[in-house]
Amino acid sequence: MSGKPAAGQGAQPIALVLVAAVGENGVIGQGNALPWRLKSDMQHFRALTVDKPVVMGRKTFQSIGKPLTQRTNIVVSRDPNFAPPGVLVATDLTAALALARDDARRRGANEIVVIGGSGIFADTLPDADRLEITHVHASPPGEVYFPAIDANIWRETAREERRQGPEDSAAFAVVTYQRRANAAA
Numbered sequence: 047m048s049g050k051p052a053a054g055q056g057a058q059p060i061a062l063v064l065v066a067a068v069g070e071n072g073v074i075g076q077g078n079a080l081p082w083r084l085k086s087d088m089q090h091f092r093a094l095t096v097d098k099p100v101v102m103g104r105k106t107f108q109s110i111g112k113p114l115t116q117r118t119n120i121v122v123s124r125d126p127n128f129a130p131p132g133v134l135v136a137t138d139l140t141a142a143l144a145l146a147r148d149d150a151r152r153r154g155a156n157e158i159v160v161i162g163g164s165g166i167f168a169d170t171l172p173d174a175d176r177l178e179i180t181h182v183h184a185s186p187p188g189e190v191y192f193p194a195i196d197a198n199i200w201r202e203t204a205r206e207e208r209r210q211g212p213e214d215s216a217a218f219a220v221v222t223y224q225r226r227a228n229a230a231a
């Protein structure tokens with residue numbers, strides 16, 4: 047990927063952060079929907095993304111069904127006619143990250159957040175600075191996966207276990223991974 051947000055250049059560096067909820071089997075999606083219901087994780091997701099540009103694939107956008115409020119929604123699609131209201135559309139990931147970087151600078155945000163799906167996560171992982179992963183304690187069926195998190199590259203720096211709430215289909219842990227100092231992006 048050549049779309050890594052430029053660090054420095056007189057302005058504050060902008061980190062690239064991946065946010066995902068991942069089953070114990072690596073599954074993140076089934077039938078263009080989430081394979082679980084995790085009301086308790088929604089607040090966490092909002093806190094990680096609000097007031098920032100969020101980059102997502104066209105299917106993820108359609109599965110959410112509407113733009114996420116209080117965030118700049120940047121959707122990647124190769125379809126030049128895809129132009130839903132309330133979002134910015136880019137026809138490739140490099141252009142999407144450039145839009146996100148400009149938006150972050152305009153907002154004074156220090157992060158771009160990538161929110162899926164599978165190919166977008168895989169393509170941005172090599173350039174990512176941090177991962178915010180909700181590890182769902184379940185192994186649901188599904189056909190969409192998060193890429194492997196290589197312990198040689200990623201260091202777990204925070205973990206908080208969350209009990210299953212009344213509107214959650216499983217317990218989960220929210221985990222932060224930072225790129226190891228010797229693992230070049």
Ligand SMILES: NC(=O)c1ccc[n+]([C@@H]2O[C@H](COP(=O)([O-])OP(=O)(O)OC[C@H]3O[C@@H](n4cnc5c(N)ncnc54)[C@H](OP(=O)(O)O)[C@@H]3O)[C@@H](O)[C@H]2O)c1
Nearest residue numbers: 066067074075078079080103104105106123124162163164
């Ligand atoms: N658990 C989680 O954290 C999480 C997060 C996100 C999504 N999900 C789940 O994952 C599934 C959706 O993800 P997905 O992987 O199937 O699809 P996706 O990545 O959301 O969308 C794929 C589409 O994005 C566009 N696209 C992807 N890469 C592109 C590129 N490099 N350049 C231009 N366009 C590009 C293409 O759109 P066009 O076909 O329009 O060209 C492609 O068909 C759903 O089940 C959703 O619920 C889960």
